[in-house]
Amino acid sequence: xxDLATSGSYRHIPVRGLALHAQRIGKLFASPTTWGRxxxxxxxxxxxxxxxxxxxxxxxxxxxxxxxxxxxxxVIRLLDGTRVYLHAVIDNFSRRILAWKLxxxxxxxxxxxxxxxxxxxxxxxxxPATVVADSGVENVNGEVDALLALGQLRxxxxxxxxxxxxxxxxxxxxxxxxxxxxxxxxxxxxxxERLVAFYVEQHNAVMPHSAFRGQTPDExxxxxxxxVPDHLAAARCVAREQRLQRNxxxxxxxxxxESSPSTIPVISSVLQLHAAxxxxx
Numbered sequence: 500x501x502d503l504a505t506s507g508s509y510r511h512i513p514v515r516g517l518a519l520h521a522q523r524i525g526k527l528f529a530s531p532t533t534w535g536r537x538x539x540x541x542x543x544x545x546x547x548x549x550x551x552x553x554x555x556x557x558x559x560x561x562x563x564x565x566x567x568x569x570x571x572x573x574v575i576r577l578l579d580g581t582r583v584y585l586h587a588v589i590d591n592f593s594r595r596i597l598a599w600k601l602x603x604x605x606x607x608x609x610x611x612x613x614x615x616x617x618x619x620x621x622x623x624x625x626x627p628a629t630v631v632a633d634s635g636v637e638n639v640n641g642e643v644d645a646l647l648a649l650g651q652l653r654x655x656x657x658x659x660x661x662x663x664x665x666x667x668x669x670x671x672x673x674x675x676x677x678x679x680x681x682x683x684x685x686x687x688x689x690x691x692e693r694l695v696a697f698y699v700e701q702h703n704a705v706m707p708h709s710a711f712r713g714q715t716p717d718e719x720x721x722x723x724x725x726x727v728p729d730h731l732a733a734a735r736c737v738a739r740e741q742r743l744q745r746n747x748x749x750x751x752x753x754x755x756x757e758s759s760p761s762t763i764p765v766i767s768s769v770l771q772l773h774a775a776x777x778x779x780x
Contacts, residue, residue, distance in 0.1 A: 500537060565628045571669065579686070583601055594667070599699060600616075609637070632655075
């Protein structure tokens with residue numbers, strides 16, 4: 500059984516089929532359940548490791564705000580089964596949500612509106628931002644092409660024109676849904692819009708991002724939080740020292756310090772009693 504289960508010649512046959520094949524060739528008569536149990540108990544590794552093409556371990560990383568943006572749309576189901584569509588743009592460098600819009604229908608005009616809101620007042624004509632998007636119809640259409648033709652933005656298609664994916668905005672979708680939206684009653688578009696507005700404000704201005712050593716996306720985007728990591732490091736040192744001092748100052752009445760005078764007579768009496776017992780024996 501071991502030789503058959505670990506042989507490269509049979510790696511394409513599942514365990515149940517291999518058990519029957521062993522019976523057909525007259526090698527071994529055992530039930531598939533026995534095969535599965537022995538393979539698990541004895542740790543036999545079948546040579547079935549999948550060989551995947553090399554994939555990038557890390558996506559695009561910007562060196563400044565407004566260098567790379569990520570845009571995407573996600574579907575949110577309401578309690579009655581209807582769908583609403585949430586569009587958002589996130590800055591790669593700071594992870595800040597630059598603009599978002601909730602719509603009852605999937606339309607290219609919504610993508611244009613979100614991109615226009617994100618680019619408003621930034622002066623990107625001399626240094627356009629690169630917008631990473633997937634190849635969905637909401638991102639590749641005539642209206643979006645006309646907006647890009649103005650010169651403030653340029654578009655690259657994830658996993659089509661570049662090898663990396665649009666994972667940064669997709670990771671934010673997961674956080675938004677599982678950490679907040681799915682914990683509330685999604686019974687109307689207005690309710691979802693209110694919940695998204697709250698979470699975007701919290702994400703941008705309140706919740707520190709783990710990649711920024713305690714800074715929020717707003718602070719990274721505006722460059723106002725450079726002192727935060729050093730301040731937190733110093734505060735951790737002070738808190739650690741105070742905790743050590745409190746712990747060292749604690750003791751109970753039974754376990755007095757070794758230098759306490761009250762322990763000396765007790766120790767002497769114990770030693771004398773032990774010596775007397777040794778002489779009697």
